[in-house]
Amino acid sequence: MNKIPVNGNKGFFQEPRMPPNFRWGYAIFVIVLLSALGFVAVGVLSLFVGIDVESLRGNVALIPIEGIIVGTEDSEFLFESVTSSPDAVELIRKAENNPSIKAIILEINSPGGSAVASEEIANAVKKTNKTTVALIREVGASGAYWIASAADYVVANRASITGSIGVIASYLEFPGLLEKYNITYQRLVSGKYKDIGSPFKEMTQEEKAIFQQNLDAIRDYFAGEVANNRNLNKKDVDRIANGLFYLGAQAKELGLIDELGGFDETIAYIEKKEKITAEIAEYKKEKTLLDVLSKVLSKQSFFVGKGIGSSLFDRKIQSSITITT
Amino acid sequence: MKRLNLPKEKTFIGPALIWKRIAAFFIDMAIVNLIVFFPFRKLFQNIVPKDYTFSEAYKFLSSSTNYTSFITSVSFVMSIILLLYFLMMERKMGQTIGKMLTKIYVLSNNNTLKTWQLLVRNLVFIPIFPFVLLWILDPLFMFFTKSNQRLSEILSKTTVVEVYSLGQYP
Numbered sequence: 001m002n003k004i005p006v007n008g009n010k011g012f013f014q015e016p017r018m019p020p021n022f023r024w025g026y027a028i029f030v031i032v033l034l035s036a037l038g039f040v041a042v043g044v045l046s047l048f049v050g051i052d053v054e055s056l057r058g059n060v061a062l063i064p065i066e067g068i069i070v071g072t073e074d075s076e077f078l079f080e081s082v083t084s085s086p087d088a089v090e091l092i093r094k095a096e097n098n099p100s101i102k103a104i105i106l107e108i109n110s111p112g113g114s115a116v117a118s119e120e121i122a123n124a125v126k127k128t129n130k131t132t133v134a135l136i137r138e139v140g141a142s143g144a145y146w147i148a149s150a151a152d153y154v155v156a157n158r159a160s161i162t163g164s165i166g167v168i169a170s171y172l173e174f175p176g177l178l179e180k181y182n183i184t185y186q187r188l189v190s191g192k193y194k195d196i197g198s199p200f201k202e203m204t205q206e207e208k209a210i211f212q213q214n215l216d217a218i219r220d221y222f223a224g225e226v227a228n229n230r231n232l233n234k235k236d237v238d239r240i241a242n243g244l245f246y247l248g249a250q251a252k253e254l255g256l257i258d259e260l261g262g263f264d265e266t267i268a269y270i271e272k273k274e275k276i277t278a279e280i281a282e283y284k285k286e287k288t289l290l291d292v293l294s295k296v297l298s299k300q301s302f303f304v305g306k307g308i309g310s311s312l313f314d315r316k317i318q319s320s321i322t323i324t325t
Numbered sequence: 326m327k328r329l330n331l332p333k334e335k336t337f338i339g340p341a342l343i344w345k346r347i348a349a350f351f352i353d354m355a356i357v358n359l360i361v362f363f364p365f366r367k368l369f370q371n372i373v374p375k376d377y378t379f380s381e382a383y384k385f386l387s388s389s390t391n392y393t394s395f396i397t398s399v400s401f402v403m404s405i406i407l408l409l410y411f412l413m414m415e416r417k418m419g420q421t422i423g424k425m426l427t428k429i430y431v432l433s434n435n436n437t438l439k440t441w442q443l444l445v446r447n448l449v450f451i452p453i454f455p456f457v458l459l460w461i462l463d464p465l466f467m468f469f470t471k472s473n474q475r476l477s478e479i480l481s482k483t484t485v486v487e488v489y490s491l492g493q494y495p
């Protein structure tokens with residue numbers, strides 16, 4: 001092997017031991033190997049980071065509003081279908097920021113849920129500059145209807161359930177049960193209404209009145225929003241905002257929806273309005289493997305912790321009332 | 326009469342010419358981008374619509390934390406693959422494809438090339454602070470050092486060289 005001094009006597013240059021053909025063969029091997037590694041890396045990254053690449057094509061975004069509408073991503077429903085408002089708002093913004101997307105379809109199949117979460121989604125729908133169409137399939141009631149009303153156009157199936165404009169905050173109260181088992185609720189509060197809604201004591205008339213007042217205020221706001229969104233007379237909406245649900249056909253007569261139909265009618269409306277051939281891009285919050293695993297693990301830890309600790313200190317029991325639409 | 330196996334031409338080893346080094350770098354980057362990064366290019370094309378301007382693409386990719394974390398992860402994996410390309414090629418042959426075509430070699434100043442030396446000289450490809458500083462410092466050093474060495478080459482005690490010919494032996 002030739003060893004030739006370099007830069008004086010500092011180092012040695014070793015000529016490559018491989019013959020030229022083998023060197024090129026090795027270079028090709030490296031390129032092929034790294035390309036294969038690239039393919040695997042892209043697959044693994046897509047799996048773990050959770051971007052459904054194929055769903056990003058098209059000019060009409062389809063965003064599902066399914067199940068109960070909740071306000072936090074980390075809801076109690078592990079395998080149930082829920083729509084969390086941060087997720088839904090993020091998807092709407094993503095569609096809004098995508099110049100290829102000309103219209104957004106909200107595919108609604110939800111009985112409603114948190115009033116706050118519903119309003120957050122409805123506001124995001126109102127803020128978007130794209131054409132928005134709500135397609136109510138089986139159920140688009142209460143908070144889900146609030147969201148639908150924020151869209152430019154509402155299509156619902158003839159037999160679908162819509163409306164149900166009202167607010168509910170019912171809860172179980174069991175001081176009688178505690179009394180039966182000789183358990184006493186020791187009321188230690190600083191602030192007269194601090195334990196309002198505690199299931200361990202009977203609600204006073206005054207407390208009930210306060211609650212009712214708040215529920216009425218939210219219902220009034222809900223009805224006002226629907227009237228405003230649908231360009232209806234507030235007094236007319238107030239008359240039907242009694243929590244009653246309506247079938248699609250009745251809702252059309254009342255002006256709660258614009259058209260009876262389904263997916264085809266929704267697409268036809270968008271194509272006519274935007275003068276495009278609609279290509280659907282499904283916008284979904286993808287659950288990655290990591291998401292599911294971490295959720296299962298966190299739930300497990302939660303129940304283990306709950307077993308060890310005392311359930312009497314569970315904060316959830318102290319305030320068991322949630323306001324849902 | 327039996328002939329001695331003498332070298333046919335007088336040669337000496339010296340620092341590689343800068344233009345050859347730049348050419349080798351661009352050849353390597355072109356090969357890696359065209360072939361090795363093909364799946365990543367396809368991925369980006371699928372995510373960002375083709376008719377986007379740079380600012381539109383930037384706005385689109387910043388619209389979601391999901392995208393930004395994805396882009397960060399992808400960039401990191403790409404830089405690791407790029408690093409692997411240089412490590413695998415230079416470890417075995419002291420050359421990358423670009424260097425093979427321009428006939429230049431990586432050389433250890435002391436002895437044979439060690440893996441740590443290759444790692445240090447290619448740290449510039451890792452997109453993490455403080456290595457990103459090398460993106461500016463590294464090429465600057467090449468222009469102002471005697472042996473046309475980058476900063477990471479000085480630190481790794483390596484030099485990129487080529488064989489210069491002084492003509493045939495009589």
